[in-house]
Amino acid sequence: MFRKKRHKESLGSAARVGFFLAVRQIKRASIWTNVLVVCVMVLTFLNLVVVSGILVGLIEGATQAVYKHYIGDVFITPLKEKNNIERSAIIMNTIRNIPGVEAVSGRYLGSGTVEADYKKAKKNANDKGNEVSTLFAGIDPVDEDKVTELSKLIIEGEYLNRSDYDQVIVGGMLLKKYLDFDSTTFPALADVNIGDKIRITINGNVREVWVKGITKSKVDEIDRRIFFVDSQFRGLAGRDDYNLGEISIKAKQGFSPSVIKQALLANNFDEYAVIKAGNEAEPKFIQDLRNTFSMLGTAISSIGLVVAAITIFIVIFINAVTRRKFIGILKGIGIRPATIEWAYIFQAFFYAIAGTLIGLVLVFGFLKPYFDANPINFPFSDGILVATASGTIIRIAVLFLATLVAGYIPVKIITRQNTLDAILNR
Amino acid sequence: MIQARKIIKKFKSGNSELTVLKGVDFDVDDGEFISIIGRSGSGKSTLMYQLSLLDRPTSGTIEIGGKNTDILTDRERTILRLFQLGYVFQDYALIPELNAIENVMIPLLEQGINKIDARKISARVLERVELKEKFNNLPNQLSGGEQQRVSIARAMGHNPKILFADEPTANLDNDTSISILKTFKELHADGQTIIMVTHEPEYVQYTDRVITLFDGNIVKNEKN
Numbered sequence: 001m002f003r004k005k006r007h008k009e010s011l012g013s014a015a016r017v018g019f020f021l022a023v024r025q026i027k028r029a030s031i032w033t034n035v036l037v038v039c040v041m042v043l044t045f046l047n048l049v050v051v052s053g054i055l056v057g058l059i060e061g062a063t064q065a066v067y068k069h070y071i072g073d074v075f076i077t078p079l080k081e082k083n084n085i086e087r088s089a090i091i092m093n094t095i096r097n098i099p100g101v102e103a104v105s106g107r108y109l110g111s112g113t114v115e116a117d118y119k120k121a122k123k124n125a126n127d128k129g130n131e132v133s134t135l136f137a138g139i140d141p142v143d144e145d146k147v148t149e150l151s152k153l154i155i156e157g158e159y160l161n162r163s164d165y166d167q168v169i170v171g172g173m174l175l176k177k178y179l180d181f182d183s184t185t186f187p188a189l190a191d192v193n194i195g196d197k198i199r200i201t202i203n204g205n206v207r208e209v210w211v212k213g214i215t216k217s218k219v220d221e222i223d224r225r226i227f228f229v230d231s232q233f234r235g236l237a238g239r240d241d242y243n244l245g246e247i248s249i250k251a252k253q254g255f256s257p258s259v260i261k262q263a264l265l266a267n268n269f270d271e272y273a274v275i276k277a278g279n280e281a282e283p284k285f286i287q288d289l290r291n292t293f294s295m296l297g298t299a300i301s302s303i304g305l306v307v308a309a310i311t312i313f314i315v316i317f318i319n320a321v322t323r324r325k326f327i328g329i330l331k332g333i334g335i336r337p338a339t340i341e342w343a344y345i346f347q348a349f350f351y352a353i354a355g356t357l358i359g360l361v362l363v364f365g366f367l368k369p370y371f372d373a374n375p376i377n378f379p380f381s382d383g384i385l386v387a388t389a390s391g392t393i394i395r396i397a398v399l400f401l402a403t404l405v406a407g408y409i410p411v412k413i414i415t416r417q418n419t420l421d422a423i424l425n426r
Numbered sequence: 427m428i429q430a431r432k433i434i435k436k437f438k439s440g441n442s443e444l445t446v447l448k449g450v451d452f453d454v455d456d457g458e459f460i461s462i463i464g465r466s467g468s469g470k471s472t473l474m475y476q477l478s479l480l481d482r483p484t485s486g487t488i489e490i491g492g493k494n495t496d497i498l499t500d501r502e503r504t505i506l507r508l509f510q511l512g513y514v515f516q517d518y519a520l521i522p523e524l525n526a527i528e529n530v531m532i533p534l535l536e537q538g539i540n541k542i543d544a545r546k547i548s549a550r551v552l553e554r555v556e557l558k559e560k561f562n563n564l565p566n567q568l569s570g571g572e573q574q575r576v577s578i579a580r581a582m583g584h585n586p587k588i589l590f591a592d593e594p595t596a597n598l599d600n601d602t603s604i605s606i607l608k609t610f611k612e613l614h615a616d617g618q619t620i621i622m623v624t625h626e627p628e629y630v631q632y633t634d635r636v637i638t639l640f641d642g643n644i645v646k647n648e649k650n
Contacts, residue, residue, distance in 0.1 A: 024528065334536060423480070
């Protein structure tokens, strides 16, 4: 009577005995069965985390490149109705005195045309020759390099010095030999090499310059530009002010860009420029792309999750069916179905935990560092693996939920069968 | 201890119906050692499945310890089996991934007894069936006779009121069978109620009473 009462009161006893059974079933099962099931779980985990991580990483790689080589941590542009940032000199001085600023680069911008082989006679009046329209940027090469590491994007020739004159860096997308695709929308110069002379026209001013370097990156804004040293560019563009077209600021490590933005807003510089920090400056198409790829990744992950749930279901179902007689015997000697169900749920959890742990080690110990060091070379981005802690935790939780359901249903089907039929295998 | 009244058990096979037990009346007193014998197909195993609550009769009533088992739910029958009944199966029916002592521990753990106590009780029972050196052996590391002893230990470890044994010597050689029967005899001497199904007439000498089944009816019910 006492035991019976205790039995009824002990709600956790089913789980306790279930755990006892599960541990021994796992420990004494065939090592190859365990290895196989854990492998399936590892692949399931990777499918959930890595597939969507790579898809999001495609966009993340592009975004990071834009921040690193173009926007910086804080990006300042002219007001909508203006071509340049007014009071740029004051703004630049203020920026240099903000404590969290690592480096700042101001760019003078102007549009115009660039020609190659311009000494060759044109066939007729409509012949445009070897000429493209583009954007010119006047930069301080040292400051620019500190902010955007532009020198690292030089794939041919050399980077600019402050003292360079009549020398330019040409973006790869302006040159046919570096353009990865053939399109009339992206006209490019043919037969331009390092040391060649090209002719540029800005605001009606024409000048011959030498190609000193060529950039190639995954950031179109850089690869569709021609860079001058700022002093020469101002003269060439006929600019007698110091108003810039863009300002990129790099924050010190661990310093929040929004603090820099707040410091600028405190000086009312938003009356003269648009000041954006972090992902505010991100182009909208990138945000849209990120959302789309994230949804795509979630959809693919969902399919992976269903496949995982079915896999777990099949594994547990086969296990339970082949052990139907022993399940019957356990019920026959008075073991409650709940205890047996717990045993199988614990087994399913064991496989999920083992698969997840190995998957975590693979993702965070190997794959993520590997892709960070060796991004996947996509035409528009250096793809990385995006695996955030919060996203991974959510995926683990979903995987465990699927495991719980997929592990419980098959054993419930078996434990509901007639005890004697199970014992006698009929 | 057990009162079975007008037990009928029918099996359906397609459109035909087979009546295996045809209204069996049957009493078992506390502390009795009963053997049920009969030819193959006479219904002896079926009768035992009804008495041991592993199956439900088509009609009739079974009372165990004064409790009508017909009205019990499956869960209540499971609990009754756990606390009051013990089983020794013909093919030993040990759980293959549990070693000898763990097989004996399982019903005790399910009763809510802690692991240390369950292990102590199981060790004591295994010693009683002379398996002291085999505690940690898995079933496939034991002989048939040893497996049956573990099965007996599992059945009696939780002090059941009634011990059911379904042809416990069917797969054993003669010497081992006699050894198993002597174990039953010792348990019976300590007051254990035992109901054993057997097809070997020479083994009934170990029991107090012999019930002979023929074609689903009790044709003989006599004391030894």
